[in-house]
Amino acid sequence: MDKQFIDKLQTLSRRDEVRSSLLLEGVKRTLRQRKQRGFIRRILHSKKKTIVPKSWD
Structure with a gap:
């Protein structure tokens, strides 16, 4: 996950919907x-x- 997503997730409280x-x-x-x-x-x-080329007969 990218850094921006992790930062946004950490700012929200655990009980936030x-x-x-x-x-x-x-x-x-x-x-x-x-x-x-x-x-x-x-x-x-x-x-x-x-x-693979076929051989000459």
Whole structure:
């Protein structure tokens, strides 16, 4: 989670109603970012299959 999110979460009191929704929103955002990074990493680092030429008969 990013620093801005953590700072905002720490300023809210534990009994505040917004705190739980903010926490859920932060977790969802973090999961989306990880999923997107994984997708980009797969695209960039996928190995190309080498083409093996068929031999002459």
